[in-house]
Amino acid sequence: MGNEIAMTSSEAELDLQQAAKDHLWLHFTRMSAYGKSDVPVIVRGEGAYVYDDKGRRYLDGLAGLFVSQVGHGRTEIAAAAAKQGSELAYFPLWSYAHPSAIKLADRLAGLAPGDLNRVFFTTSGSEAVESAWKLAKAYFKQKGEPTRYKVLSRELAYHGTSMGALAITGLAAIKPDFEPLPPGGVRVPNTNFYRAPGFVAHDLDQFGIWAADEIERAILREGPESVAAVYLEPVQNSGGCFPPPPGYFQRVREICDRHGVLMVSDEVICAFGRLGHYFGAERYGYVPDIITFAKGVTSGYSPLGGMIVRDEIMEPFLSGTATFLHGVTFAGHPVSTAVALANLDVFEAEDLLGNVRKNEAGFRATLEKLNDLPIVGDVRGAGYFYGIELVKDKATRETFDDDESERLLRGFLSHALFDAGLVCRADDRGDPVIQLSPPLICTQEHFDEIEQILRATLSEAWKRL
Numbered sequence: 413m414g415n416e417i418a419m420t421s422s423e424a425e426l427d428l429q430q431a432a433k434d435h436l437w438l439h440f441t442r443m444s445a446y447g448k449s450d451v452p453v454i455v456r457g458e459g460a461y462v463y464d465d466k467g468r469r470y471l472d473g474l475a476g477l478f479v480s481q482v483g484h485g486r487t488e489i490a491a492a493a494a495k496q497g498s499e500l501a502y503f504p505l506w507s508y509a510h511p512s513a514i515k516l517a518d519r520l521a522g523l524a525p526g527d528l529n530r531v532f533f534t535t536s537g538s539e540a541v542e543s544a545w546k547l548a549k550a551y552f553k554q555k556g557e558p559t560r561y562k563v564l565s566r567e568l569a570y571h572g573t574s575m576g577a578l579a580i581t582g583l584a585a586i587k588p589d590f591e592p593l594p595p596g597g598v599r600v601p602n603t604n605f606y607r608a609p610g611f612v613a614h615d616l617d618q619f620g621i622w623a624a625d626e627i628e629r630a631i632l633r634e635g636p637e638s639v640a641a642v643y644l645e646p647v648q649n650s651g652g653c654f655p656p657p658p659g660y661f662q663r664v665r666e667i668c669d670r671h672g673v674l675m676v677s678d679e680v681i682c683a684f685g686r687l688g689h690y691f692g693a694e695r696y697g698y699v700p701d702i703i704t705f706a707k708g709v710t711s712g713y714s715p716l717g718g719m720i721v722r723d724e725i726m727e728p729f730l731s732g733t734a735t736f737l738h739g740v741t742f743a744g745h746p747v748s749t750a751v752a753l754a755n756l757d758v759f760e761a762e763d764l765l766g767n768v769r770k771n772e773a774g775f776r777a778t779l780e781k782l783n784d785l786p787i788v789g790d791v792r793g794a795g796y797f798y799g800i801e802l803v804k805d806k807a808t809r810e811t812f813d814d815d816e817s818e819r820l821l822r823g824f825l826s827h828a829l830f831d832a833g834l835v836c837r838a839d840d841r842g843d844p845v846i847q848l849s850p851p852l853i854c855t856q857e858h859f860d861e862i863e864q865i866l867r868a869t870l871s872e873a874w875k876r877l
């Protein structure tokens with residue numbers, strides 16, 4: 413009898429497909445798309461692969477959402493979560509500390525470049541980005557420069573969705589529904605060399621100088637006394653993986669120093685091995701004032717984000733009554749910080765940074781084979797982080813119009829790539845791109861599988877145009 417009741421009310425009896433359609437609201441998703449077709453339900457993961465409710469296997473070419481650095485199904489990380497949960501499942505970082513948060517802060521301070529020694533935890537990347545803006549404003553008020561509040565960020569750059577983070581995000585198309593946003597977001601050019609303005613299109617170094625100097629011009633235009641910070645990803649994700657030209661970050665650092673503006677390296681994607689280093693700033697040889705992180709710090713085994721801050725930024729908050737009046741309940745959660753420590757243990761034990769550095773040339777070379785397809789305009793990126801830009805005309809670099817983009821990316825490619833067994837992202841928030849960011853455990857066999865699926869599916873897409 414007891415068993416019967418358990419059976420009828422058990423999860424196993426629930427029609428997941430129908431319940432998802434009836435009750436679950438998917439993020440950034442046209443829910444109408446699932447009127448007739450099934451919601452993909454992913455039930456399990458192992459290594460670089462995930463499995464759906466029908467038992468089909470997919471290569472996770474996006475690490476979930478730029479998250480699963482160590483791959484799926486790591487029982488040692490799950491065990492660390494269980495151990496922490498049974499010892500101390502929750503306590504806030506509001507006036508208290510707990511061992512996992514302390515140990516993780518200490519470890520991150522040791523890994524971060526320069527004198528970035530202070531860690532403020534959040535639960536997500538958007539919160540980290542927004543916290544850094546609040547910190548920049550509060551810091552300048554402490555320093556007697558209360559008029560600094562504006563933030564510069566690059567065209568198309570995605571920095572999150574909460575109101576403050578959205579004001580920093582450079583994707584115009586995702587903002588109008590939520591306006592007015594907090595004032596102070598200012599756009600500067602990104603480092604998309606493939607779409608560089610004509611006068612610098614043939615010289616990467618000159619392009620980099622121009623793009624960096626545009627930041628200075630924007631600071632001067634806005635008035636340096638009004639500008640608090642510049643947000644930059646080491647490799648910009650949105651728009652399709654724009655690496656920095658040589659010397660770009662060094663020049664931006666000088667510009668920030670010249671005008672007293674804080675440099676924020678938004679490493680929500682680029683940290684924790686994505687570029688073969690713990691931090692992208694290390695790869696490109698600059699020391700920012702603040703690093704924001706999330707995603708890979710736990711490889712997704714539990715949510716966590718945060719910012720790492722230079723000593724100088726912390727300094728005004730270390731004396732008297734000065735207080736950073738900011739915090740969230742679950743930031744630096746004991747389970748998440750314990751998970752992050754276990755995640756970093758895996759990085760060390762398996763030399764995942766070494767794996768990325770050893771294999772990244774192979775990843776690039778494998779993806780570059782796709783250059784022989786008429787639809788592939790550009791293959792760009794670094795580490796295990798690549799974008800493939802799709803074009804209508806390779807010679808002129810002409811892109812697709814809205815209707816073609818709709819048919820190609822939403823109507824065909826997204827589903828076809830998934831059906832062919834690859835999780836990746838077909839994104840048209842800038843020019844249409846396929847984004848790839850596989851788990852850091854991947855090797856040549858995975859790159860070959862990605863290339864084969866892309867080759868077949870992109871060839872089919874071309875025929876359908």
Ligand SMILES: Cc1ncc(COP(=O)(O)O)c(C=O)c1O
Nearest residue numbers: 536537538570571572678680706
């Ligand atoms: C560079 C960058 N910043 C911030 C965010 C926002 O992070 P979250 O989705 O955890 O709020 C993202 C998310 O993809 C990101 O890529």
